[in-house]
Every structure is written in C-alpha cells, then in structure tokens.
Amino acid sequence: ASTTVKLNTGALMPTVGLGTWKSAPGAVEHAVEFALKNGYKHIDTAAAYGNEKEVGHGIKASGVERSSIFLTTKLNNPDQRNPGPALEASLKALGTSYLDLWLMHWPAPMTPEYKADKSYDWLDTWKSMEKLYLENPDKLKAIGVSNFSVEFLERLLKEAKVVPAVNQIELHPSCPQQDVVDYCTSKGIVLTAYSPLGSDNSPLLQNPVVNKLAQNYGVQPANILISLQANKPNVTVLPKSVTNSRILSNFTVVDLTDAEIAELQAIDKTAHFRACSPGWTGWGSLGFPDCKHLD
Ligand code: A2P
Numbered sequence: 001a002s003t004t005v006k007l008n009t010g011a012l013m014p015t016v017g018l019g020t021w022k023s024a025p026g027a028v029e030h031a032v033e034f035a036l037k038n039g040y041k042h043i044d045t046a047a048a049y050g051n052e053k054e055v056g057h058g059i060k061a062s063g064v065e066r067s068s069i070f071l072t073t074k075l076n077n078p079d080q081r082n083p084g085p086a087l088e089a090s091l092k093a094l095g096t097s098y099l100d101l102w103l104m105h106w107p108a109p110m111t112p113e114y115k116a117d118k119s120y121d122w123l124d125t126w127k128s129m130e131k132l133y134l135e136n137p138d139k140l141k142a143i144g145v146s147n148f149s150v151e152f153l154e155r156l157l158k159e160a161k162v163v164p165a166v167n168q169i170e171l172h173p174s175c176p177q178q179d180v181v182d183y184c185t186s187k188g189i190v191l192t193a194y195s196p197l198g199s200d201n202s203p204l205l206q207n208p209v210v211n212k213l214a215q216n217y218g219v220q221p222a223n224i225l226i227s228l229q230a231n232k233p234n235v236t237v238l239p240k241s242v243t244n245s246r247i248l249s250n251f252t253v254v255d256l257t258d259a260e261i262a263e264l265q266a267i268d269k270t271a272h273f274r275a276c277s278p279g280w281t282g283w284g285s286l287g288f289p290d291c292k293h294l295d
Helices: 028-037 052-062 083-094 122-135 150-159 178-186 208-217 221-230 244-250 258-265
Strands: 004-006 012-014 042-044 070-075 101-104 143-146 166-170 190-194 235-238
Touching: 012 070, 028 042, 028 052, 028 244, 042 052, 052 083, 070 083, 070 166, 083 122, 101 122, 101 166, 122 143, 122 150, 143 150, 150 178, 166 178, 178 190, 208 221, 208 258, 221 235, 221 244, 221 258
Parallel strands: 042 070, 070 101, 101 143, 143 166, 166 190, 190 235
Antiparallel strands: 004 012
C-alpha cells in the first residue's frame, strides 16, 4: 500500500493517520505526541470532539515541524451558519496558522442546542466554506466533507465551485459503503475511513477471517482491518487509540492480496452495525429522519 494518497489539490495525504474521536482531553495530548514521535504524520480531530486544544499541545510537545504534519479538523454542526469564526476558533485552539484539511462534519446544520436547524441548508454551508478556502489559501489548504452519502454528494457537486478533496466516512467490513467509495473514486474525491476497527469493543477483532489473516502475516487483527482500508488506492484510514502499544502497532500496514481483500469484504453481509445498521438512528437522532440511509 502507498504511504500517501494524492488529493485533488495536488497535496499528499498520509495514508494512516491518528483518529481522536472519543480520545479524552488528558489522554489525547500524549497520544498525539507519541504518535508523531513514532512516525505518524497525519492527525485528525474535530471541533465537536472538544479536544483541539490538547491535540495542539501534543503537536507542540512532539517537536515535529508543523509543515511535515497533515492536520484535519471539522466544522461543528451548530457553526454551519457562520463558519468564519469557527475556523478561527479551531486554528487558535490547535495553535496553528493553517489546516491541511477542513471538513463539514455532517450535512446537518444545528441550533446551539444541537437540534436540527431545518431553516438552514448545508449547501449554503459548503458555499461559505468554499469562499473561506478561496479567500484564505494561507489558512486552508483543502476543504471537504464528512458523513456524506451518494445522494448528498450528487446534490453538492451540482452546485459546487470546489470539489471536496475528501469525504470522511465510517468504513470497515461491516460498513463497506461501497457505493460511496465507488462514487467518490469516480469523482476524484479521496475517502478517509473512520472507525476502521469498528469502534469500541468491536466484534470484528474476534472475527475468524481477520484472525486467520493476522496469524498468517504475524500482525494483530487491528492491522488487518487497517490494511484493508489502506490497500484501497483512494482511501486513507484513521485508527483511533490512546494506548502507546496500539498507536505503535496500528501504524503497520501489510499488503493484502485481492483474494484476501475479497474475503474481508465478504465478512458481514447480515450484521451491519453503526452507520450501516438498518436500525441506526444517527440521522434520526440528528433530527433529519428524511435523509436517506447511508448504505
Ligand atoms: P484505545 O483507544 O483505548 O487503545 P476505531 O479506530 O475503529 O474507532 O477503534 C477504536 C477503538 O479500538 C478504541 O476503543 C481503541 O482503544 C481500540 N483499539 C485501537 N487500536 C487497537 C488495537 N491495535 N487492538 C485492539 N483494540 C484497539
């Protein structure tokens, strides 16, 4: 697998990055510092994670030059009406003058109370982000989206001046979202896989196919799941950990054969979970029950 993926801006995005969703302030600073000191060059956070400040401290503490780090953060849903100040707040919290990538976290404008704000259109949020990007090349190196299904991307691309560089979505064998992967690949939009292990207490780590391949390659089950994403030509991947030994080992990617990839992709056709679960309430709990299901 390649160690970088090229964005439609020409920039190179490191294939494996450190995820920080649910990394508590207090743990994440050390995780970021440790990851950067041990070869990671790609850190992903979000205003909504409430840990940008600690991520910034971790970057500083690592001593690694900002210019050799790919740093992503995301616009929080309640800030969609007015993204400019939110961008400034993220830059300040992270202690940096620019972002390598800034994503719309969800196509879901919200009120400050985190209720769906149906009087605002996320397409207008994208237009504001485009304007900020075009007017501030020193602050924003690329913009993109997250949690976008094909229907949302189609609507976006009809009106977009700037094609998103990235769509960050949940991707693992029980949430393959192949339609989104294929669509983005056809449009030159790089995918970033979050929750590649299936998130906390994932049953995928016990899966027999995953464990068989891990034994064959002499790696942990997590490495097989990370490698599944990293082996796709248009995908970068964000394993999350706050544990030193796991941060270290998750950076190892093995080259899987086409047959092994097919075997992994076929793992779970019945028990989709999280974003791909038939009963997933993500969109509903965001107050957008009319949004089409992700998979
Ligand atoms: P922790 O952060 O306590 O180390 P995902 O990236 O799919 O969201 O998964 C993150 C979850 O998987 C976290 O609970 C994390 O725990 C755990 N995890 C991270 N790396 C590994 C690993 N190599 N083996 C087992 N579990 C892991």
